[in-house]
Amino acid sequence: MRKTIFYILLFFSLNIFGQKFIVLDTDTYDLIDSVTFILYNDDKVVYTNVTKNNSATVIPSNIKYNKIEFIKTGYKTSIIKMENLNEPVFLTKEYIRLDDVVVSSKKNEYIILGESNRIRHSRSRLLMPELTFGTIFHNYKNNLNINHTIFYVDKVKYKTAYKIHFFEVEESLPFGNLQTLQFNQNIYSTDTLYLNSKQKNRIEIEHKEDILFKENTKLFVYIEALYYLDENDKKILPKNKDRTKLKFQLSNENNYYSKTFNTTTSEQSANLTNSNLRIKYDFANYLFKTPHKRILLTPAILLNTTEIK
Known part of the structure; x- marks a missing residue:
């Protein structure tokens, strides 16, 4: 109020x-x-x-x-x-940006998709068992194959079972501070993977199967927490403070989508909305200025890809 x-x-x-x-x-x-x-x-x-x-x-x-x-x-x-x-x-720009793909290693011909900025250690977020947040990737190049997914976590306390999901999506046109996602199809989900106790920081998952990232499409990637195991591999339900958290990084893009929480009704929104776009619009519309760069964040997730020739 x-x-x-x-x-x-x-x-x-x-x-x-x-x-x-x-x-x-x-x-x-x-x-x-x-x-x-x-x-x-x-x-x-x-x-x-x-x-x-x-x-x-x-x-x-x-x-x-x-x-x-x-x-x-x-x-x-x-x-x-x-x-x-x-x-x-x-x-509106007079030209169309062709791509924001970063070539990380010409020797290995890898193409890294995603941002690599400073990690905000105080802004990590719990991995959730439902679709709550994730990051979007754009492919302005030719068809790509996703070879590895790289992400960063806080120190893991309990062994964590999880999956990584890849959805082909479309973004709605922004309306005020609102931009949402339309999910077209799930192009790939990993088998159950595990984070072991005491693992932390960079996690790199190699994908044995081909994951096609089509030219001129967008992918939404999120990591789903399945369950937790104690030292005897028995399922447990830890307190929130002991659950596994995904690290977030500073962002220069509008690639972080999340469900919002209504503090009045205590209800979660049905749709994922563009978080950074909403923040930028609200700062401009109400405060007539841009938000500080530490406010704009995105999940610390990268895709290691190769071009399909």
């Missing part, structure tokens, strides 16, 4: 001194710096300036105008009416 009141007061206080806006990238929801904007009144230029970096831009309240034009190299020019300047302004 207090947070809601804060946002309402902030919104009205911002508008006392003139309209404010922030310019975001349509695809990533990242703030675009140094955008030229031109104010028109009946097609006559009345004001020109450049947006501020990492904060809201204020339009002087004494300027009369009825439309505004946004110009930035590499983006399509956009013109909107004054009355529509009440939410973040989105600009």
Whole structure:
């Protein structure tokens, strides 16, 4: 309740001194710096300036105008009416990013998919027995074969049985702060695998079977916790603090999807939503700034692939 009141007061206080806006990238929801904007009144230029970096831009309240034009190299020019300047302004790139695949070793011809950023040790998350969160991978290259899955865990206390699942998915178009996944098919699930007590950090699983990652498709990967075993290999149900946790890393992408939890109703959402996109939108829409990089996270999962020629 207090947070809601804060946002309402902030919104009205911002508008006392003139309209404010922030310019975001349509695809990533990242703030675009140094955008030229031109104010028109009946097609006559009345004001020109450049947006501020990492904060809201204020339009002087004494300027009369009825439309505004946004110009930035590499983006399509956009013109909107004054009355529509009440939410973040989105600009679309003039080009399509071809791929974000990183070639890790030319000698072995491996292609690593995923981010490799600093681990946030305080933000690990329990492996769950149901589909609760995971990360999405894009293949802008040719058909790929997934050879290894690499992930990072906190120190394991009890032997943990788990599976890794690979789903072909599609992302919905963002609507405000909401973007969801549509699951098309489960292309592969591993047999039951085990994390042994005291294992920690990097875990690498070799896949003996071919796992096809088709060109121009997206895969959602999540790790399912099945059960726990004590030192005598008997099934147990540990307390949450003793269960196995997946490490998270800092993220530059919008690839982390998770179900949300309603603190009022204590219910979990039915759909997985794009976590980082939601955070970026809310910061822009309510606070007129970008979130600190430590807030944007993603599961520490990588795919080691080779191109199918």
